[in-house]
Amino acid sequence: MTTTGRHRIALVLAVLTVQGVAFALAVAAGRPTAYALFMVASAAALAVGADAGLPGIAAAALGSALLVALALPLVLFVTRQDPGLVVEKALDPAVHRMLYLTVYAPLLAALFALLTGVPLAYLLAKGFPGSAVVQSVVDLPLVVPHSVAGIVILFGFGEGGAFPSLSILGTTVGAVLALSFVSAPYAVDSAREAFESLDPRIEWAARVHGSTPLGAFLRVSLPLSARGVLSGGVLAWARAVSEFGAVAVVAYSIRFFYPPAGEVVRSSHAPVFVYQSYLTGSLDESGAVSVLLLAVSVGIFLVIRSLAADGGRVV
Amino acid sequence: MSLAVDLRARFDADGADPFTVAAEFAVADGETLVILGPSGSGKSLLLESVAGLRDHDGRVAVDGRAVGDAPPEERGFGFVFQDYALFPHLSVRENAAYGTRYHEETRNPEGLLANLGVADLADRSPRTLSGGEKQRVALARALAIRPRAFLLDEPLSALDAPTRAALRTDLADVLADETAVYVTHDRTTARALADRIAVMADGRFRQVGTPEAVFERPATPFVARFTGSNCLVRDALPSVVREALPGGPRVAVRPEHLSITPAEESDAATAEVVRTVREDAVYRVTVAIDGERLDVFTDSPPEGARVALSIPPERCHVLAASDGST
Numbered sequence: 001m002t003t004t005g006r007h008r009i010a011l012v013l014a015v016l017t018v019q020g021v022a023f024a025l026a027v028a029a030g031r032p033t034a035y036a037l038f039m040v041a042s043a044a045a046l047a048v049g050a051d052a053g054l055p056g057i058a059a060a061a062l063g064s065a066l067l068v069a070l071a072l073p074l075v076l077f078v079t080r081q082d083p084g085l086v087v088e089k090a091l092d093p094a095v096h097r098m099l100y101l102t103v104y105a106p107l108l109a110a111l112f113a114l115l116t117g118v119p120l121a122y123l124l125a126k127g128f129p130g131s132a133v134v135q136s137v138v139d140l141p142l143v144v145p146h147s148v149a150g151i152v153i154l155f156g157f158g159e160g161g162a163f164p165s166l167s168i169l170g171t172t173v174g175a176v177l178a179l180s181f182v183s184a185p186y187a188v189d190s191a192r193e194a195f196e197s198l199d200p201r202i203e204w205a206a207r208v209h210g211s212t213p214l215g216a217f218l219r220v221s222l223p224l225s226a227r228g229v230l231s232g233g234v235l236a237w238a239r240a241v242s243e244f245g246a247v248a249v250v251a252y253s254i255r256f257f258y259p260p261a262g263e264v265v266r267s268s269h270a271p272v273f274v275y276q277s278y279l280t281g282s283l284d285e286s287g288a289v290s291v292l293l294l295a296v297s298v299g300i301f302l303v304i305r306s307l308a309a310d311g312g313r314v315v
Numbered sequence: 316m317s318l319a320v321d322l323r324a325r326f327d328a329d330g331a332d333p334f335t336v337a338a339e340f341a342v343a344d345g346e347t348l349v350i351l352g353p354s355g356s357g358k359s360l361l362l363e364s365v366a367g368l369r370d371h372d373g374r375v376a377v378d379g380r381a382v383g384d385a386p387p388e389e390r391g392f393g394f395v396f397q398d399y400a401l402f403p404h405l406s407v408r409e410n411a412a413y414g415t416r417y418h419e420e421t422r423n424p425e426g427l428l429a430n431l432g433v434a435d436l437a438d439r440s441p442r443t444l445s446g447g448e449k450q451r452v453a454l455a456r457a458l459a460i461r462p463r464a465f466l467l468d469e470p471l472s473a474l475d476a477p478t479r480a481a482l483r484t485d486l487a488d489v490l491a492d493e494t495a496v497y498v499t500h501d502r503t504t505a506r507a508l509a510d511r512i513a514v515m516a517d518g519r520f521r522q523v524g525t526p527e528a529v530f531e532r533p534a535t536p537f538v539a540r541f542t543g544s545n546c547l548v549r550d551a552l553p554s555v556v557r558e559a560l561p562g563g564p565r566v567a568v569r570p571e572h573l574s575i576t577p578a579e580e581s582d583a584a585t586a587e588v589v590r591t592v593r594e595d596a597v598y599r600v601t602v603a604i605d606g607e608r609l610d611v612f613t614d615s616p617p618e619g620a621r622v623a624l625s626i627p628p629e630r631c632h633v634l635a636a637s638d639g640s641t
Contacts, residue, residue, distance in 0.1 A: 201400040204368050205453075207387040208394040209460055210417025215388075219413075223404045 015046065023075070032076060036068045078291060085288040094267070095289060097258055102270035102296065105172060105254070106240030109179035113187040114233045121188045121229075122217065125195035138188050141181050149181050150249025158250075168250060175251040175269060179240035187229075187236040194228020195221065231307040238300045244271035270296075316463045316494055318342040322373030322383070324364045336361050336518040342464065347495040349505040351529075352515035353541065358498045359397075361515070362466050365496065366392050377463045388417065393457030397469040399449040401441040407452050408437040414460040427455040431485065447478035454489065465495035471504055483507055502542055506530065514538045531569065532632045539567035539634060545609040546634065553605050556584045559626060563633035570610040572630035575600060575622040586624040591616050 019039065026035035043064035047057040089095050120138070124131050141149060155161060157168050157177060168174030198221060206216035222229070247269045258265040268276060270293045278286035321339040328334070336357040342348045350358045364371040367387035375383040375390070382390045401410050411424035428434045431451040433444075441449055450470055457465060470486070471479045487508055490497070499505055505512050506526045513523040514537075522534040533539035539546045544567040549557055560566050578585045586602035593599075597612040602624060611624070 199398070199400065201396050201398065202402060204363075204366075204387070205394065205396065205400040205402070205456070206413070207368065208366050208390075208392060208466075209414030209456060210388050211414075212386075212388055220402055220404075224402075 015042075018042065027076075027079065032072065036065075036072060039068050040064045074294075077287070078294075081287050081291050082284060085284060086291050089285070089288040090292060095292065096260070097265055097267040098270055098273045098289075099292065099296065100258060100260075101254060101256060101267050102241055102273075102293070105175045105256075105269065106179050106183070106237050106243075108172075108176045109183055109240045110187065110233050110237035112176065112180050113184035113236045114191075114229065117184055117188040117232075118191050118222075118229055121191035121232075122195050122221070124188070124192045125198075139185050142185050146182055146243065146245025147249055148245075150178055150246035153178050153181055153246065153250050170251050170253055170255060172251075172254060172256045175247055175254050178246040178250040179243055179269075182243050182246050183236035183239040186239050187232040190232025190235055191225065191229045194225035194232075197228075198224055227307060231304055234300060234304050234307060238297065238304065241297060241300065242271060243269070244275065248272050248275070316378045317344045318464045318494055318496070319374070319376040319379075320365055322361075322364055322371045322375060324360065324369060324371035326360055326369070334360070334518060336364065338513075338515075338520055340513060340520070340523065342494055342496060344494055345492050346510045347490050347493070347497055347508055349497045349499060349509035349512045350515050351499060351502060351505040351509075351512050351541070353500055356515045357518040358500075358515050359468050360518075362468050362496060362498050366390065366394055366466050391418075391460075391463040393460060393462030393465045395450070395453050395457050395465070395467040395470045397472050399441070399446075399453050399473075401449055401453055401456075403440065403442055405441075406437065407433065407439050407441060407444070410441060410452050411437075411455040411459055413456055418460045420461045422459050422461055424455060424459045427458050428452070431455055445478070446474045447482055450474065450482060451485075454486075458489065463494070465490065465493045465497075467495060467497045469499055470497075471501070472499070479504075502530075514541060516541075533567050533634065535635050536565055536567075539632075544569050544632075545573070547607065547609065547631075551605065551607045553584065556604065556624075556626065559628050561628055561631050561633055565634040566631045567634050568609075568626060568631045570599065570612045571597075572627060573609070573611040574625045575602065575611050575613060575617055576625070577618050578621040578623045584624050584626075585621050588617050588620055588622060 019042070022038045022042075023035050026032050026038070040061050044057050044061040047060035050056070052060065117138075120134075124135055124138075144152070153174070154169070157163055157166055157174075159169075166173065168177060202224070203216050203221055206220045207213070211219060248271075251269070252272060253266055253268055255264055255266055257263070258267075267273065270289075274286050274289050274293060277289055319341045323335065323337040326334045326336070334357060338361055340348060350361065352358045360369060363369045365375055367375075367382075367385065367390050371383075373383065374381060377391065402413065405413070407428065408424065411428055415421040415424060425434065425437065428437055428451075431454060433448055433451045433455070436444060436448060436452075441452060444452065450473075453470070467486075471482060474482060483504055490508060497505075497508055509526050511523060512526050512529045513520045514529060514533075515521065516537055522529055522538045524532075529538065530542050530544075533542055533544055536546045547560070547566050547568065549560060549564050549566065552560075575586070584604065586604040589601040589603050589608060591598055591600050594612075597614065598616050600611045600613055600617055600622075601608055602611060602622060604624060
């Protein structure tokens with residue numbers, strides 16, 4: 001390792017230690033606000049030390065204020081939980097059912113979004129007459145309030161809707177539909193961007209040397225876009241895991257087959273479950289469940305980051 | 316196999332004027348036709364249309380069989396791109412073998428890689444190769460399907476000079492028995508590889524002929540300049556030079572046919588030396604005579620600021636008055 005590299009690591013460790021001590025002192029003194037001020041001031045001081053100039057110092061101070069706003073509640077939230085209660089919730093079979101449902105239903109929604117969305121993304125990347133309109137339809141769920149999305153789905157696919165034989169109120173199908181509605185745009189857009197970044201000549205090379213359009217897609221375009229497609233799927237999954245509004249309307253309480261029990265059980269999608277326990281139980285109880293849910297989210301987030309770390313280059 | 320093309324294609328690029336390419340040509344079995352033209356002349360669009368990669372009207376026939384309505388995968392051409400267009404997710408071996416599963420008569424990809432000197436790279440990813448190595452793999456990929464005709468789009472343009480020279484020699488060997496259409500803006504490459512040359516500008520062929528004909532007897536001022544000839548306007552020259560030239564308002568003469576000697580008082584046609592540039596084996600000396608500039612190739616740099624210029628009339632070629640594209 002170079003001397004510069006060692007210096008850099010030493011500097012980061014020193015900054016983290018100082019921040020940790022300051023945070024501990026502020027919490028011990030019952031004044032987390034003081035820590036927020038300290039962090040903004042210390043970021044500015046570091047920028048001064050790094051000779052960053054006035055714009056650099058201003059950027060460091062403003063940026064650290066945002067970091068405080070984003071990260072401080074999370075840190076305080078985790079540190080203020082009762083570990084005993086978290087463990088108790090972690091061992092609760094009802095919470096297990098909820099966590100299973102929370103991973104499983106969004107996974108189905110993400111797979112549905114990928115299966116139907118990837119071919120569409122490819123068409124959108126190629127462009128066709130009216131593709132701008134189709135793209136708008138795909139992105140519409142991003143701006144529709146999610147509770148409204150839930151109502152829309154009930155009217156569209158519920159009783160008297162497009163598919164009379166489909167039972168969606170309180171079913172897994174309904175939950176997956178609601179989750180797909182809000183998460184599919186992420187899968188389509190990520191895949192479309194991946195397809196758009198491909199050099200068209202690579203696909204041409206496949207076509208000229210014998211591949212049909214489908215063959216070129218399967219042998220060349222799709223593998224080369226795999227990272228974008230996959231991260232779109234994971235994004236859609238993550239978005240579905242965190243969905244509240246639409247699923248609360250369509251499937252507040254969901255009947256689903258739970259393999260560990262070998263039978264159909266009832267539970268709620270995690271955000272709904274947390275809201276429910278906040279309404280019916282206590283803040284502490286919903287906090288303990290939230291910690292578990294947060295852990296699932298962080299896990300998915302890490303998967304996304306590792307997928308995004310190296311974009312698919314072309315030769 | 317022979318190739319016959321007579322096509323028109325119109326291209327609407329965003330924000331640019333529509334551009335039309337129209338060309339009619341035939342390539343005999345085993346012949347290499349080089350399409351030589353400046354950037355933006357439409358030569359790549361023409362080649363991509365022949366390959367079926369772009370919409371076009373008109374006829375493309377291989378051995379008399381029309382393939383103009385067929386998709387690219389059914390035309391049976393091999394294509395080499397300027398920027399290689401290798402498949403980055405496949406190994407060199409898999410790249411070379413890519414098209415073999417679609418064709419009945421194929422060549423052994425391993426053998427091709429060996430012939431092209433890249434057999435030891437077979438397990439590597441194309442990402443790790445140099446430009447010259449990538450283009451050799453792309454060449455193997457096209458050769459492996461025993462293409463009915465070879466289409467090459469500036470395959471040497473992205474390479475550095477020594478690599479380009481080496482690969483040009485190998486290309487000459489590879490293309491010796493292949494029916495090929497080779498697109499380039501580089502006249503050195505054109506002259507080295509072509510059985511015939513078509514000079515293209517603004518979407519049209521301006522002259523088609525043997526390299527000798529195109530370089531020594533350019534049809535128009537544009538072709539003359541683009542192939543490196545001096546293009547002289549008779550009326551702009553002093554009478555002593557003018558009288559020595561063959562008839563016609565414009566004549567072309569190649570720089571290697573001109574010679575300069577140190578100027579003496581008695582010399583009738585003297586010229587002013589503007590610039591001397593060393594180019595590989597020769598000096599390119601730019602001289603001005605009554606404001607008309609022309610290039611002369613010499614073995615040694617000129618002495619003094621004025622030289623006597625000698626233009627052999629038998630080496631001059633009379634040009635058509637104009638070609639409408641200058």
